[in-house]
Amino acid sequence: MIQKLVAYALVFLLLGSVFNTHLAAQENGDVILATTTSVQDTGLLDVLIDAFQKKTGLTVKAIAVGTGQALQMGRLGEADILWVHSPTDEKQFVEEGYGINRTTFMHNDFVILGPKTDPAKVMGMENAAEVFKKISSLKTLFVSRGDNSGTHKKEKIIWKDAGVSPDKNAYIEAGQGMAQTVAVANEKQGYVLADRSTYLSLKKTIDLVIVSEGDQVLINSYSLILVNPDKFPKVNADGAKALFNYLLSRDSKEIIENFGKEKFSQQLFFWDLKDNQ
Amino acid sequence: MNFILEGFRKGVILLFGLDSGVLAVLKLSLYISILATFIAVCIGVPLGSIIAIKRFPLKKIIIALINTGMGLPPVVVGLFAVLFLSRNGPLGFLQWLYTPKGMVLAQVIIATPIITGLSLAAVQSVDQRFYQQILALGATTRQSIWVLLKEIRLSVLAAVIAGFGSIISEVGAVMMVGGNIKGQTRVLTTATVLEAHMGNFDIAIALGLILLTMSFIVNLALTFIQQSKDRQK
Amino acid sequence: MIKIENLKLNFSGRLNLLVDNLSIEGGRIFTIIGPNGAGKTTLLNIIALFQKPDNGSIQIWGKDILKLRDKLNFRRNISFVFSQPYLFNETVYNNVVLPLRLRGMRDTGAVDEMLDLFKIGHLKMNMAATLSQGEKHRVALARAFVTRPKLILLDEPFLSLDARFKRLLINELRRIIKLSKATVIFVTQDQFEALALCDTMAVMVNGKILQHSGPEDIFARPGSKEVADFVGIETIVEGLICKKEGNLCFIKVKDKILEAVSEYSEGDEVFICIRPEDVVVSLPDRQAGKRMDTNSARNHFNAIIINIEPWRLEYKLSLDCGFNLVAFVTAQSVKNLDLRIGREIIASFKATAVHLIRRGSQNDTI
Numbered sequence: 001m002i003q004k005l006v007a008y009a010l011v012f013l014l015l016g017s018v019f020n021t022h023l024a025a026q027e028n029g030d031v032i033l034a035t036t037t038s039v040q041d042t043g044l045l046d047v048l049i050d051a052f053q054k055k056t057g058l059t060v061k062a063i064a065v066g067t068g069q070a071l072q073m074g075r076l077g078e079a080d081i082l083w084v085h086s087p088t089d090e091k092q093f094v095e096e097g098y099g100i101n102r103t104t105f106m107h108n109d110f111v112i113l114g115p116k117t118d119p120a121k122v123m124g125m126e127n128a129a130e131v132f133k134k135i136s137s138l139k140t141l142f143v144s145r146g147d148n149s150g151t152h153k154k155e156k157i158i159w160k161d162a163g164v165s166p167d168k169n170a171y172i173e174a175g176q177g178m179a180q181t182v183a184v185a186n187e188k189q190g191y192v193l194a195d196r197s198t199y200l201s202l203k204k205t206i207d208l209v210i211v212s213e214g215d216q217v218l219i220n221s222y223s224l225i226l227v228n229p230d231k232f233p234k235v236n237a238d239g240a241k242a243l244f245n246y247l248l249s250r251d252s253k254e255i256i257e258n259f260g261k262e263k264f265s266q267q268l269f270f271w272d273l274k275d276n277q
Numbered sequence: 278m279n280f281i282l283e284g285f286r287k288g289v290i291l292l293f294g295l296d297s298g299v300l301a302v303l304k305l306s307l308y309i310s311i312l313a314t315f316i317a318v319c320i321g322v323p324l325g326s327i328i329a330i331k332r333f334p335l336k337k338i339i340i341a342l343i344n345t346g347m348g349l350p351p352v353v354v355g356l357f358a359v360l361f362l363s364r365n366g367p368l369g370f371l372q373w374l375y376t377p378k379g380m381v382l383a384q385v386i387i388a389t390p391i392i393t394g395l396s397l398a399a400v401q402s403v404d405q406r407f408y409q410q411i412l413a414l415g416a417t418t419r420q421s422i423w424v425l426l427k428e429i430r431l432s433v434l435a436a437v438i439a440g441f442g443s444i445i446s447e448v449g450a451v452m453m454v455g456g457n458i459k460g461q462t463r464v465l466t467t468a469t470v471l472e473a474h475m476g477n478f479d480i481a482i483a484l485g486l487i488l489l490t491m492s493f494i495v496n497l498a499l500t501f502i503q504q505s506k507d508r509q510k
Numbered sequence: 511m512i513k514i515e516n517l518k519l520n521f522s523g524r525l526n527l528l529v530d531n532l533s534i535e536g537g538r539i540f541t542i543i544g545p546n547g548a549g550k551t552t553l554l555n556i557i558a559l560f561q562k563p564d565n566g567s568i569q570i571w572g573k574d575i576l577k578l579r580d581k582l583n584f585r586r587n588i589s590f591v592f593s594q595p596y597l598f599n600e601t602v603y604n605n606v607v608l609p610l611r612l613r614g615m616r617d618t619g620a621v622d623e624m625l626d627l628f629k630i631g632h633l634k635m636n637m638a639a640t641l642s643q644g645e646k647h648r649v650a651l652a653r654a655f656v657t658r659p660k661l662i663l664l665d666e667p668f669l670s671l672d673a674r675f676k677r678l679l680i681n682e683l684r685r686i687i688k689l690s691k692a693t694v695i696f697v698t699q700d701q702f703e704a705l706a707l708c709d710t711m712a713v714m715v716n717g718k719i720l721q722h723s724g725p726e727d728i729f730a731r732p733g734s735k736e737v738a739d740f741v742g743i744e745t746i747v748e749g750l751i752c753k754k755e756g757n758l759c760f761i762k763v764k765d766k767i768l769e770a771v772s773e774y775s776e777g778d779e780v781f782i783c784i785r786p787e788d789v790v791v792s793l794p795d796r797q798a799g800k801r802m803d804t805n806s807a808r809n810h811f812n813a814i815i816i817n818i819e820p821w822r823l824e825y826k827l828s829l830d831c832g833f834n835l836v837a838f839v840t841a842q843s844v845k846n847l848d849l850r851i852g853r854e855i856i857a858s859f860k861a862t863a864v865h866l867i868r869r870g871s872q873n874d875t876i
Contacts, residue, residue, distance in 0.1 A: 032375070041475045046459050061375040063456040078363050179476030202476045234364045406592055409560050413590035414609045415657070417582060424608075428598055 031239035033062045034079035036150055037177050039222070040064035042197040042268065044259050051255060052246045058239055068148040074098050074225070077232030080240035082225045083247070085150040090223055099225035105248055106256055108269050110154060110218040111196050113182065114211040115189040122191075128215040129161040139167045141190030145181050146173025150220070155193045158217060182206065195220060200264040221272070224248070248273060284482025291483050298459075299484070303491060306464040309377055310445040311495075313384035317440050321389045322433060325396030326422045330408060343397065346390025351383075352449025358383040359453050375456040380464075383450040388440040395439055399432035400425065434503040438496055445492050465491070511536045512661075512693065517566030519552060519717075527552050527563065527717040534710075539687060539694040541708035541725075543701060545740055549717040550697040554663045557695070558590050570661065586613060589659040593669040595650035597638040602630065605638050606653045613657070624652040627686055644675040651683065655690065662687070664696040668703055680706045681868060701729075701741060705781045705867045713737045725781070745784040747833045748869070751776055758861065766832040769808040770864035781867040788863035789837035791827065792856045793847055808861040811835070815853045818844065825849075829857055 039045045040062070049060050063070075063079070067086045073079040075098050082099065084090060093099050112131055114122065120140040122131045135142055144166075145152040159166065172190065174181040178198040185192035186206040199210070224244055229237035246252060253271045260268040291299045328339065360366050362374040362382075373379035403425065411421040426433055448466035455462030457471060465488040472481035512534040519527035527549045534540045542550045555561040557568060559581050567574045570584075578584055597605050607621045625631040628648040633641065638649060647667065654662060668676045684707055687694055698704050704711060705725055712722040713732075721733040729746035732738035749768065753760040754776045761768045763782060774780060790807070813831035820826075825844050829835040835857055839849065849855070 030372075030375075037474060040471070043475070049459070059461070061456060061458050061461065063375065063458070076363070076365055078365065177474040179474055182476070198476065205476070205478075234369075404594075404596075406594065407596050409555075409558075410590070410592055410596040412560070412585065413558060413588075413592075414653070415582070415586040415612045417612075420612055424598070 029058050029236070029239055031058060031060045031081065031236050031243050032073075032079045033060055033081050033083060033243065034070035034073045035062060035064055035083040036067050036070060036085060037064045038085065038150060038195055038198070038220075039083060041178060042195075042201075042260070044256065044269065047255055047259065048247065048252060051251065052243060055246070055251075056242060058242060060243060066147055067150040067153065074227050077227060077235055080227055080236045081243055082227065083222060084225070085220055085222045086153050087221060087223070089153070090225060093225065097231060098228055100228050101244065102223055102225045103244075103248060103273070104221050104223040105273050106269050106271055107219050107221045109196055109213070110151070110193055110220055111199055111210045112191060112212040112218075113185065113194055113199060113208040114191040116207060116209055117189070118211060120191065123211045125212050126214055128158050128212060128217050129163075131212045132158050132162040132166075133164055135191050136162070136164045136166050136170075139170045141170045141172065141185075141188055142166050143172045143174055143181055143185035143188065143190045143192045145178070145193075146175045151178060151193060151195065154217075154220065158193070161217065182208070197260065197264075197268045200260070200266075200268070283479040284486060287479045288483030288486040291480075291487065299487065301460065302463050302465055302468045302484075303487065305377065305462075306445065306466070306488070307491065307495075309380050309451070309464060310384060310441060313381045313388055313444055314437065314441040316381070316385050317388035317392050318437055320385075321392030321440070322396045322426065322436070323422065325393040325398075325436075326400045326426060328393075329397045329400035330418075330422070340397065343390055343394045347394045349387060349390060350449065351387050351444075351447035352453065354383055354386050355450035355453030358386065358450065362454065374454065375458060375462060377455070377462060379454045380451045380462060383454045384444040384447070387447060387450060388444050391443050392436045392440040395436035396433060399429050399436065402432075403429060431503055434499060438499050438503070441495065441499070442492070445495070446488070511569075512695075513569040515567050515569075517553075517556065517563050517568065519549075519556065519561070519563040527556075529553065529566070529719055532712075532719060532722065534693065534695065536693045537691050538709040539684075539696055539707060541696045541698070541704045541711045542714050542719075543698055543704045543711065543740070544714035546699060548714045550714050551665055552717075553714070554590070554665050554695065554697055558588065558663055559585065586657070587659055588661040588663065589654035589657070590663045591650055591654045591665065591667045593666040595646040597641075597646055597649055599639060600637070601635050602638055602641070602649050603634050605649055606656055609653060609657045620656050620658075621652075624656045627655070628652045628682070643670055644679065647671060647679065651679075655686065658690065658692075660692055662692050662694045664694060666698050668698070668700075676703065677706070677868075683707065684870065702783075702865075702867055705746070705783075706869070713740060715740060744786065745782070745789075745834060745836050747782050749780050749782050751778045751780060759866070761864075761866075764833045766811060768864060769861045770866055771861050772864075772866045774866055774868055779869040781869055783865040783867065784835065784859055784863060785865075786826065786836045786838040788859050789829075789835060790858045791829075791837050791839055791843070791847070791849070792858065794854055794856055805858070806860065807858045809864070810856055810858045813855055813857045815849060815851055815855060818849060818851060829855075831857055 035045060045062055045064065049062050052058070053060060067084050067089065070079070070082055070084050071089055071093055074082050074093060090102055094102050112128065114120070120135045120138045122134050125131050144155055172184065172188070174184045178194055179202060182192055182194050182198060182202055186208050189207070191211070192208070224247055226240050226244055227235050229235045256269045257267060257271055328336070358379065359374065361368045362371065362379050363369055373382060408421065408425060411424050416424060446466065448470060451464055452467045452470065455464070455467065457463050457467040465484055469481050469484040469488065472484060514529050514532040517527065517529040542553070544550050552561065556563050557575070559575065563576065566576070568576055575584055598608070602625070603621060606624055607617050610617050610620065622631065625634055628651055630645060630648045630652065633645060638646065641649065668680065671679065680703065696707055708725055710723065711725045711728055713720045713728060715736045720737045721728055726746060726748055728737065729741050729744065732741055747763050749761040749763040751759045751774055752762045757771050759770050759772050759774060761770060761780065761782060768782060770782070794812070811831035813829040813835060815827055816830050817828040818825055821838065824838045824840055827837045827839060827849065829837060837857060843849070
């Protein structure tokens, strides 16, 4: 009987400590940041959020989802601040009154990857739309994110520019994150649109190579948007503003510009703000 | 093939090197799933026993509902939990979204029907006369359930093991309700998904192996308890 | 004193339990016999509050138990022994002490007393699962008696025991019951068990109590065809073993002496059972003397034929030889021996055809 009591006591102590360390009621200073998987997947998100939390003591709940979901969270007032990369949708979001202070502050770029054998013979072409046109007309395999992410939306823009639809039998929608989509393309030896950072981190493990880069349309711009506190009183406007300001600060600029230089021996992200902002 | 071997190697390094990130994730996984299992057992075992013993209208329908609940897809539970816990949802005032509390809640919802259903079946499989015998010895309803459960403790522990297994390995609910936030709500399963997402397949495999190992250890402990009761025979 | 009135239970038309008026004396063993499905167990279940009747009342200790609010208190004053021992996967001690623990009572020696009484003290720390069937039944009984219940319900508790263990256990149980002064309702299909353990007896068929009297009455004078069909029409009379020579017992029945082979002892009170087909009827011999000189049967009695009636393929003779005796004879014999009512004949049967059931002993300390 005593053994039972001791056992129960231990269990309760264990669980009690859980409540204290992990489950302690969070202060209301939490900031909910809705961002995209591409920001998280490079590792940049973690670095910036860690720095911010250390500096201010605030807690950020960074939820990495697809661009579509991030904007939707904004529309419901379920997030306090958005960090996304889909300019057309962002503009509409602000126009509809859901967001304020939209600020484009950094960019990286996409590259078009393809098999070494280059069946569509597009290697070295600079015009992204032309590349897509040729891939489609030669009916060579193209793998898409297929998930309405920023990358996917960019891809759709290029198809539109090209004026063609991809060949139905040579088009796969992976429905997954960037790394997995590239893995699928690698497996099936197809073409894929990917952001440079993902490519660099996967380079050693895949057979695909860059077949096209540098086109203006391949620039991937990231913006911050504050969710409109007038429309959603439950939003943590102060916390969001603090994070907003930090991400646009010089400290942030330094972190962003230096990110990845060591690992990939090139700069991944580029700062877009003028110094007076 | 290289991936898998790399995964093993990385896994060993991460575990024995006591990488702090991995340890944090491991601890949180254990805390959340063990706590959720404990709560689910406190609800499910007595509930299953009472439903099995008592007669009441619509009993068969309720049992069918419980059996359906045993197969609830975790991701669906996560989805509904998010809807309820979100700011606009009816439970938004709790502010449990993107916190471990919310994750425990979601996992309790997943594990409770399983533990209830299995306890229910275990108690129902006992001869009705045996239960009457316990009553005939002068037990209150509460006492008789306690005595009965002690008799079928093998089956009850099996229910606990099944309940724990169902939630330690799920990713849908904890991903949606927790948000996979580093240092706050990241657990082994969501971390594995993230690493795979990022293309770090070797780390993903390592985490997966750590998850399996940890799950095995917990189940080993539970199984020892279960089988030790048997040795007395 | 238990009084059952107007008790009815319907099982979707299948089994009707109908007990109009039944009184059971306190402190005595009331035995119900009947075929499978007669409703005996149902009656016990209702008394133990496991099943609810459609209507009726059962007065026990001054209250109608069917309208009790505090069922627990009632249950804690009775014991129910099932046909299976239903022991727990624990030691014998833990099994027997459980009723005390459930009531929040401490064991101040009651358990040891019970274990000794049922002769299983040496098994105290053994695991229940390792016991033989007979030992398990003893544990179940010890557990039922440990709280000194005022009412004990026995539902075919000897069902899974073989004959020898049964006999031993029943005899011990009878003594223990008498010591405890409890009221006992004992239910069984086995007539010999019933005879060995009863003060009064009732026959239950198809949910109804057909006859309720002393055991001799029921067997000797079955009140109806259904009762007769169930109990059979053997001869069953009370007797007392007045002398024993080796294996041979001399039994006093009314004022006659019967001889039987048995291991029972002088002073034992017994029921004597004789199957009708074991009785031989012969015409009185002018030279009759001690038949035993010329005949291996040891029992011969002058008898008068009270009744002759056809019985299945033969004829049933009811005889009076100082006690009631039933014999079967073929139609042929009835004709050849010219058997009629009122005729004097000799009834004979072997000592080995006499089946004895111990009812108690003059040596029992009560």
